[in-house]
Amino acid sequence: MVYLQLPKLKRERLIVLTGKEAVLISISSLIVAFIIFSGFLMLEGATPTEAYGHIFTFAFDPKLGLSTTLHRGFFILFSTLAFIVPMSAGLWNIGMEGQFYLGTIGAFAVAYSLPNLDPALLIPLMITSGALFGAGYGALAGFLRGKLNVNEVVATLMLNNIAFWLVYLLTVGGPWAGIAESTSRPLPASARAPIIWNTTFTSFLAIGIAILLYIFLKYSSLGYQIRVLGNSSVAAKHIGISAPKITILVMSIGGAIAGAAGYHMWAGDPAFYMIPRPEAYKAIGDLTYWGILIGLVCLLNSLAAIPFTVFIGSILVGSTVLVRRLRLPFGLDVLFLGVISLTFVAFQFFHNYRIRRIRRE
Amino acid sequence: MKADAPILEVRGITKRFPGGVVALDHVDLEIRPGEIHAVLGENGAGKTTLMNILFGVLQPDEGEIYINGRRVRFRSPLDAMNMGIGMVHQIRKLIPAHTVLENIILGHPKTESIINLKKAREEVKALCEKYGFNIDLDARVWQLSAGEQQVVEILRALYRGAKILILDEPTTVLTPSEVESFLNSMKAMTKEEIATIPFVTHKLPEVFAVCDRITVLRRGKVVKRLGTKEATMKALAEYMVGREVLFKLEKPKVEIGEEILRVENLSALSDKGVLALKGVSFSIREGEIFGIAGIAGNGQQELAEVIAGLRKPLGGRIIFQGRDITNASVLERMKMGIGYIPPERLGVGAIGNFSLVENILMSIYFDHEFSSKGFLSYKKIREYAKKIISEFEVVAPSIDTKAAHLSGGNLQRLILGRVIPRTSKLLIANSPTVGLDIAATEAVRNRILKCKERGMGVLLISEDLDEVLELSDSIAPIYEGRFVRILSAVEAKKEVVGAMMAGALSGGG
Numbered sequence: 057m058v059y060l061q062l063p064k065l066k067r068e069r070l071i072v073l074t075g076k077e078a079v080l081i082s083i084s085s086l087i088v089a090f091i092i093f094s095g096f097l098m099l100e101g102a103t104p105t106e107a108y109g110h111i112f113t114f115a116f117d118p119k120l121g122l123s124t125t126l127h128r129g130f131f132i133l134f135s136t137l138a139f140i141v142p143m144s145a146g147l148w149n150i151g152m153e154g155q156f157y158l159g160t161i162g163a164f165a166v167a168y169s170l171p172n173l174d175p176a177l178l179i180p181l182m183i184t185s186g187a188l189f190g191a192g193y194g195a196l197a198g199f200l201r202g203k204l205n206v207n208e209v210v211a212t213l214m215l216n217n218i219a220f221w222l223v224y225l226l227t228v229g230g231p232w233a234g235i236a237e238s239t240s241r242p243l244p245a246s247a248r249a250p251i252i253w254n255t256t257f258t259s260f261l262a263i264g265i266a267i268l269l270y271i272f273l274k275y276s277s278l279g280y281q282i283r284v285l286g287n288s289s290v291a292a293k294h295i296g297i298s299a300p301k302i303t304i305l306v307m308s309i310g311g312a313i314a315g316a317a318g319y320h321m322w323a324g325d326p327a328f329y330m331i332p333r334p335e336a337y338k339a340i341g342d343l344t345y346w347g348i349l350i351g352l353v354c355l356l357n358s359l360a361a362i363p364f365t366v367f368i369g370s371i372l373v374g375s376t377v378l379v380r381r382l383r384l385p386f387g388l389d390v391l392f393l394g395v396i397s398l399t400f401v402a403f404q405f406f407h408n409y410r411i412r413r414i415r416r417e
Numbered sequence: 418m419k420a421d422a423p424i425l426e427v428r429g430i431t432k433r434f435p436g437g438v439v440a441l442d443h444v445d446l447e448i449r450p451g452e453i454h455a456v457l458g459e460n461g462a463g464k465t466t467l468m469n470i471l472f473g474v475l476q477p478d479e480g481e482i483y484i485n486g487r488r489v490r491f492r493s494p495l496d497a498m499n500m501g502i503g504m505v506h507q508i509r510k511l512i513p514a515h516t517v518l519e520n521i522i523l524g525h526p527k528t529e530s531i532i533n534l535k536k537a538r539e540e541v542k543a544l545c546e547k548y549g550f551n552i553d554l555d556a557r558v559w560q561l562s563a564g565e566q567q568v569v570e571i572l573r574a575l576y577r578g579a580k581i582l583i584l585d586e587p588t589t590v591l592t593p594s595e596v597e598s599f600l601n602s603m604k605a606m607t608k609e610e611i612a613t614i615p616f617v618t619h620k621l622p623e624v625f626a627v628c629d630r631i632t633v634l635r636r637g638k639v640v641k642r643l644g645t646k647e648a649t650m651k652a653l654a655e656y657m658v659g660r661e662v663l664f665k666l667e668k669p670k671v672e673i674g675e676e677i678l679r680v681e682n683l684s685a686l687s688d689k690g691v692l693a694l695k696g697v698s699f700s701i702r703e704g705e706i707f708g709i710a711g712i713a714g715n716g717q718q719e720l721a722e723v724i725a726g727l728r729k730p731l732g733g734r735i736i737f738q739g740r741d742i743t744n745a746s747v748l749e750r751m752k753m754g755i756g757y758i759p760p761e762r763l764g765v766g767a768i769g770n771f772s773l774v775e776n777i778l779m780s781i782y783f784d785h786e787f788s789s790k791g792f793l794s795y796k797k798i799r800e801y802a803k804k805i806i807s808e809f810e811v812v813a814p815s816i817d818t819k820a821a822h823l824s825g826g827n828l829q830r831l832i833l834g835r836v837i838p839r840t841s842k843l844l845i846a847n848s849p850t851v852g853l854d855i856a857a858t859e860a861v862r863n864r865i866l867k868c869k870e871r872g873m874g875v876l877l878i879s880e881d882l883d884e885v886l887e888l889s890d891s892i893a894p895i896y897e898g899r900f901v902r903i904l905s906a907v908e909a910k911k912e913v914v915g916a917m918m919a920g921a922l923s924g925g926g
Contacts, residue, residue: 066476072770072819275795277788280778287768293727294757294765295779296748 068410078355078407082364085353085403089396096391100384110381115374123254127325128343129369130259134317135347136354136361137265138310142194142208144273144356145306146286151197151212152314152344154219155190159318160331161223162189164232164240167323171244178246183258183319190315191308193219198307202300208307220338227331240331249324256324258316265313266358273358282306314344343372349400355407371396422486424450424612425471425502425581430480432466432637440466442637443480448581451610453603455624457617458634459657459854464616467634468583471614472504473497484581503574507585509566513559520558521573544575548605549598563590563713564599571602575611582606584615588623589880592712592919600627622650635659658855669870673890674703677842677874678724683733684898685719693719695898696733699891701843701874706865708877708889709900711918716898717878718760721847724876725757726750738842748783756780756840758832760848762825766832769821773813774802776820776831780839809834810860826857833864844868845876850884862888882915896920 094104115121135152142149163186170178197215200206226232227240234241249256273279285292285302292299321340322328331337346368354360375389427446433439441463448454458464469475471482473491482489484500491497494504511520522537541554550568558566567590574582591599603613604627617624631648633641633656641656679700687693694716701707711717722728724735726747735743742750759765767776778798781787787798802816811830813823820828829849837844846865850858865888868875879885885892892909893900894917901917 072821276792277782278791280775280782280793283771283775284768284779284782287770288764290761290765291768291779294725294747294759296726296746296751296783 066412068412070408070410073355073407075355075357075360078353079360081403081406082353082400085399086396088403089399092399093392093395096388096395097384100388102378102382102384107378107382107384110377111374112370114377114381115370118254121370121373123251124325125369125373126255126259126366127320127369128372129366130255130262131317131321131340132343132346132350132368133262133266133361133365134320135314135344136350136365137262137269137347137358138190138194138314138317138344139347139351140310140354140356140358140361141269141273141282141313142198142306142310143351144279144286145282145302146289147198147201147303147306148209148348149194149197149212149307149310150209150345150348151194151215151311152347153341154212154216155193155311155314156317156321156341156344157216157219157223157337158193158311159186159190159315160322160337161226161318162186162315163319163323164226164243164331167243167247168232168241171246173246175246175248175250179249179319179323182247182323183261183316186318187312187316190318191312194307194309194311194314195304197311198304201307202303216341220334220341223331223337224334228334232331234330238333242330243323247323248326248329249319256320258320258324261316262320263362265316266362269358273356278305317344346397349397352404352407353400368393368396422449423447423483424485426483426486427471428481428483430467430470430477430482432463432470432475432477439637441470441477444634444637444639446632446639448612448614450580450612451607452612452630453607453615453628454612455615455617455628455631456634457631457653457657459856462634462657462854463637464634465585466637468504468585468616471497471583472502498577498579501578501580502583503571503577503579503581504583505567505570505574505585505587507589509563509570511558511566511569514557516555516557517552517561517569517572518554520569521554521576523573525577541572541576544572547609548575548602550602551598562592562595564592564595567591568599568602575606580611582611582613584613586617587615588617592915594915594919596623603627625650625653633657654855667866668888669866671704671869671872673705674872676700676702677738678876679736680724681734681736683720683723683735684731685716685723685728686731687716687719692731693898694723694731697895697898697900698733699893699900699903701876703872703874704869705891706869706875706877706889708879708885708892709895710879710882710885710892710914711895713880715895715918717895718847719898720895721757721845721876721878725755725845727757751780751839752783754841755843756836756845758836758844758846758849760851762828762832763821767820767828767835769819771820772817773806773811773820773831774799774816777802777805777835780835784839805834805838806831808838809864826853826860829853829857829861833861837864837868840868840873843874843876845878847878848880849877850879850881882911882918886911886914894918 097104097107115125135156138152138155139149163182166182166185167178193215197208197211200211201208228238232240249258252260273283281297282302284295284297285299289299322331350361350364350368354364371393375392378384378388379386425448427444430441430444432441444467456464456467466475470477473494473496489500518534518538518541521541522532538554545552550572552565552568558569567587571582587599588596600623606613615624615628625645628645630644631653632639633653635657681698682696683694684692684696685694697720699707709717719728723730726745730743734741737753737755763769787794799816806813806816809830811827811834813827820831823831849865850861853861865875865877877885877888886909890906891903892906892914893903894914896918897920
């Protein structure tokens with residue numbers, strides 16, 4: 057008798073994923089992350105519910121963590137949007153970090169050369185300059201990809217490294233070096249970002265960009281062309297869409313948004329008002345990579361990205377209490393973020409597949 | 418007919434897919450040793466699902482499979498292969514850079530870490546002689562024609578000791594001359610008690626000529642089981658479609674007008690950088706269907722792409738309505754009234770992840786009638802899309818359905834609906850009916866004739882010789898990048914054009 061046992065579970069490929077399914081998948085991935093991290097907390101002798109309580113009460117307390125939560129969250133929103141635009145055209149922008157550094161350079165160059173300008177003029181000028189610097193840097197990768205077919209992941213990653221050292225050259229012993237070792241000179245007071253409702257006004261700028269992008273991608277003719285290219289470059293070619301043109305365009309838009317974050321980051325948090333030490337600005341630069349994850353989790357929907365980025369901001373800020381308040385081992389806060397990012401990545405599986413049970417006969 | 422016990426028996430196979438689609442509904446099938454048993458059905462009839470179940474790719478929800486009277490369950494194709502089932506896919510599963518022999522012995526249980534090529538060669542050679550396959554075992558697979566690649570797949574299955582051979586649309590890739598030798602090989606196999614099960618949608622007559630019995634599937638059910646002797650072509654087509662089928666199309670009488678397109682000495686490279694199109698000249702006039710008949714890979718794809726603006730020509734000129742458009746962009750050509758129907762549907766002609774509206778938008782996104790200040794006027798676009806969907810009889814739950822959910826025939830209707838109304842002068846239809854079932858093929862052909870009626874010029878490219886002969890006013894068989902000749906519909910005889918396609922009459926013939 058030939059008898060081959062059937063497997064119990066089966067993987068099925070999904071043709072189309074709806075928005076509702078995507079929301080369910082992200083919520084379940086978060087639940088799993090919280091469960092996994094609870095294990096680590098218990099291993100260290102903490103009560104998970106208590107720890108989570110501490111994390112969120114700290115992160116959202118207006119007197120304690122709220123302003124930093126929003127500031128970091130919206131910083132991540134900038135890089136998420138900078139990722140979403142090129143990704144809509146099928147391009148992986150891994151260069152938000154470098155574009156952000158270039159934006160920093162652009163913004164600070166204006167502030168240092170025109171310190172006495174009226175804030176109403178200086179601040180928009182700084183943001184614009186940062187955006188232009190970022191856009192140029194993105195366009196460079198876009199040109200390499202669009203005209204010379206250089207892989208954009210490799211190009212943007214390498215450009216990140218160059219940008220890091222450019223900032224280093226300017227700050228550590230460079231023309232922008234401050235009195236303190238290896239940081240920049242402080243920003244002039246006129247360059248500081250006005251605070252509205254516990255956060256810098258640039259947070260609202262990020263929300264505004266998210267809304268505009270949503271409309272742009274969904275309803276504009278150019279946005280449509282971007283999406284066609286993102287779905288099928290062959291189809292795009294067949295209906296006369298110029299891939300090089302769109303490639304350079306989306307990389308420039310992405311770069312501009314990441315560049316604008318250069319102002320948001322350093323001029324929006326009173327703890328900075330300058331470019332900090334290299335390891336500190338590198339740590340901030342590393343936050344831009346959350347943009348990739350959140351962009352993918354949100355299926356490139358820029359409005360859906362808003363709550364996600366604020367949530368990550370709250371974990372980022374709130375989890376520090378694990379170490380400071382609950383006296384848990386150092387690094388547990390970073391571990392939490394790591395667990396969340398891993399479950400996000402793992403649950404991407406469900407964007408493509410469905411698991412179905414098969415009856416055993 | 419042989420009276421032996423069945424070698425393969427399928428009882429009550431049912432397969433449901435998510436979303437409540439019943440692909441197979443209690444299907445029974447009985448195959449005797451050495452029998453040629455054709456399974457007929459349109460696209461969507463469940464042929465592919467049945468094939469995949471027989472070969473262990475899918476597992477049935479209900480029903481049993483017996484081989485030589487023993488119940489079997491296939492967990493994977495490997496199980497099926499070990500039970501003597503071989504499959505010849507329509508999409509080749511071969512390694513192009515390897516030789517024929519290497520492909521045949523690949524994955525064979527006898528092939529160990531040290532390959533005994535000499536012994537394998539003798540065994541494969543013996544197989545070739547036995548069944549009358551004529552193939553160079555040292556040729557690289559990429560050098561072979563589609564028909565020869567199919568032979569490699571058959572040999573691979575036979576070398577593994579297959580007693581039951583499943584063939585997916587075996588005759589579609591063959592040239593008329595190849596068909597005959599293929600059918601002879603099939604007959605030779607039956608003498609060795611090897612049962613073959615060709616699954617067929619198109620090209621009924623060829624299979625009809627050799628098979629013993631026929632099972633007809635429609636919408637997942639067996640609608641008819643009959644011996645070849647009792648069947649007629651027309652009746653079979655009716656069982657497949659479920660209604661009477663008119664095989665004859667009415668060619669409209671259209672006055673052939675002025676010249677629309679003139680192509681002069683056009684040449685182009687293929688994607689591999691090989692000279693694929695070697696100096697082709699012709700012209701198309703208003704109301705004329707110019708048919709290019711050829712086996713895939715003879716330069717017709719490159720020709721279509723050059724005229725549509727997708728590929729840069731190496732030399733020559735394209736004159737459209739008296740204007741040199743050799744260097745015009747795709748978009749400029751679209752705006753001039755040139756439309757292109759590509760051979761691949763999903764991912765090229767249509768985007769699966771896009772709704773029907775967004776797909777139709779592909780041909781009008783640049784038109785100021787449907788946008789203002791850079792923003793799309795979705796209200797107008799949706800109305801237009803609704804009109805197109807009903808006019809072109811695209812069957813879909815709503816205009817917001819994703820194109821990925823459409824069947825092949827509906828998808829092609831959608832693509833025609835997107836392209837044809839925006840095309841005023843010249844339609845390039847590249848393999849417009851490939852892979853479509855009878856009903857959809859009929860609809861597509863009628864659309865093309867309607868374009869002719871509207872006074873458009875049509876460049877029709879097809880591997881299906883009957884289609885080209887039936888629709889075209891002028892016929893150009895293409896072989897190795899050159900037109901063998903340009904014939905008028907009256908003087909084009911099927912045998913002659915078929916021989917020209919196969920290269921028999923090229924070069925002065």
